Amino acid sequence: MSARPFHLGWFYSKGFGPKAWKHQWAGPKSAVARFTKPDTAVELARAMERACFDYFMIEDSSNVPYTYQGSHHAYLRHSVDTPKLDPTVLAPYLIAATEKLGIVVTCSTTEYHPFMLARKMNTLDHVSEGRIGWNVVTGSNDGGAQNYGRDKQYPHDERYDRADEFLEVAHGLWAGWEPDALVLDLEKGVFADGDKVHPLHHEGRYYRSRGPLSAPRSPQGSPVICQAGGSARGQAFAGRWAETIIASASTPERMKAYRDNVRATAAAHGRDPDQIKILFLVSPTVDETRERAEDRYRRSLEIDDNEVEYQLASLSRQSGIDFSQFPMDEPLPDTLVSNGHQSMVAQWQGRVLADVIRGNPLNSGSNAFVGTADDVAAHMDEVMQEVGGDGFLLVNSYFSRRYVTEVCDGLVPELQRRGLTRTAYEHDHLRDNLMAF
């Protein structure tokens, strides 16, 4: 084995909503129309389990955006981050369809109360027998806040201050039942020992919760914490809490720099940096020959008018900035600032808008993984060796069933052959599998 083995996850981008619909290989319209049913996600989860992925991460956001042109028109026309159904309802279906795969659900700290979130995660972890993760988001679009009674999102750094306290409360609740509080003495008829179940009595700056949780400790105790913040404050948060991080960087050097930084932050919080697995987003294009893959990749970069509007609406949603105000062929102002995804917007300052749209960092430069399964596996190996770890997170917002098989039945067997990814799950719990190497 030339490199240490690495982990694989799948970022279920655009959440529980339409996948391929106007795209190639979308299938019959009757199948596309079932976007509110679990079919696609369940099939993907089974394919991933076959390929021994670590986890399936369901992205989420909770509003019909209207940032671009001040209207939800473009968002609905192109289905840009809408609709999204509730991921906590999808997760139980995925749990029921799999046995070993981790299921990571996105829930926002500015929409949930800590008690409700802690309770749902505890139940999900019980029902999945220890395969649950929580992707912690803090909300970034004002439209989301407006559905929950507020005019705006809290300021960026305050969101993370709140999230810090939220995690303190949640972990406190998860620890409220001692591991041996369940007695289950059938003869004496004693179910649990009240002396081993403790109220939390949390009274903080943002939250109060008495506790205890209304159910015993779950198999993992707490869900695996997943996080994606790229800003300085977001990275500090991740360094303190995250066990796996969703990262995006355009070159191996930047990937390495990001990873080294997060690991240093974690160490500063007194944590073992190996307890944080940083997975980098990739969208490989795999085909039977290198030429065919490259041709497909080239065509994927051709952007028609619909796609331009799609991209502008998408950038607007993520940043909270209406990009319809900027000319396509001029540099964006250096003063561009977001209360939403800060680190992302900082990268766009001074760049020509048309280039920002075309230069999707996921799929460009040395991070474009294009070729045969053998080519792509070799490339992934090479990149991981340079970065140092910890693996990749597949993403393709409008994937088709064909794409799933290309990855799970084409690329992954090649990775396995090279000893780069696991061929069997060693453990039953998500955390144990994630930390196994």
Add this chain to the structure above:
Amino acid sequence: MSANPFHLAWFGAGGFGVKSWNKTWSGRGGRDWASPQLWVDIAQALERARFDYIIIEDSSYVPDAYGSNSKAYLSSATATPKMDPTVLAPIMSHLTSRIGIVPTLSVTEYHPYMLARKINTLDHMSNGRTGWNIVTSSSHRAAQNYGKDLLEEHDLRYDIADEFFDVSCRLWESWDADAVTLDADHGVWADYEKVHTIDFEGKFFKVRGPLNAPQSPQGRPVFTQAGGSARGKQFAARTANSVISGVEGGPAAMKRFRDDIRAQATGYGRDPDDVKVLFMASPVVGETDEEAQAKRARQVAFAEAHPELGLLHLSRHSGIDFAQFPLDEPIPDTAKTNGHQQMLAQAIGKTPREFLRKSLSTMEFVGSPDTVAAKMEEVMAEVGGDGFLIANFDLNRRYVSEIADGLVPALQRRGLTRTEYTHSRFRDNLLEF
């Protein structure tokens, strides 16, 4: 057919937690309490018996009302643990095809947008078989888990519920039914003119909308509600598609309750036939009448030998520590509660032991399947409708089978309950007769 056909539903008392666990037919009930399998088995059995729906009861705290600590509740697994019903509901929906699945969700714990979104997703995924059992919470302990000192006062909770209901309905209807076009040729996914913000600003909630998912098969879920107080009944008459009642006093009181709900519903401009009142029942069924009566006698003897088990429930529901009252002295009329009003009113003047004896069921249906079916027919003929909600705290698979495979066929032979589902959606089946 001597009476109109009536509806059957099941009340999953005690919620997603420990059911029967240390009794004769518990099986692995103690060890497997966190598995959804028992619930899946129950739902499939009830679907076989053509039940309308199953409610997953819920509350979100570890009780400590009796004796002022949680020891007795935890020791006996009474009303705790309870896990989140929104996690269980999808699994039950997934493994059934016709029965309505009704999780209990509290308006004092959820934000309307979050609740509307979860219910919309559940209704999509169940193909129109989702209901919402609307509760307002009744314990300070639940409020304290959610950052409040005390629960809101009883009637105010229903004011909140009224507004919550209105916001939710507007969200469920914020996408026109034909908003999704799926026009792949022109790249038009949905028609933006058919998706509407709601811009709701009320006394308790402020919500912009629209919901971020299309209208679900039923649009609104089926609403069930159990409020027995005057304010609770008013709310139920305005909103519920099915009211669940534990009213005491036999068929005459049941008829009064139902007539009252129907009159109030009419007052709200609703068709009273759109509100199905189902009465709680815990039939005891045996191969012969004698055997059923003997079984019932054993249950009563057990309950009388363990009065604390019943008092745990009574304390939790009423918010009053019944550990303070002597078992055989009348409960004073000075007792007050901010919890279940109706239950306390029924307890005052009785001794705790007397009250316990009556609290298991609103009326006793004991006998062979034929005997119980005849009794149910008789009661329904007197009350006027609309059916029964079966509940049993010591819930095991044998009991479920006795009802689904014993009692229900007897009811079906008499033409009292359906033998097939007519519709695929929950509301259509509920309102069919």
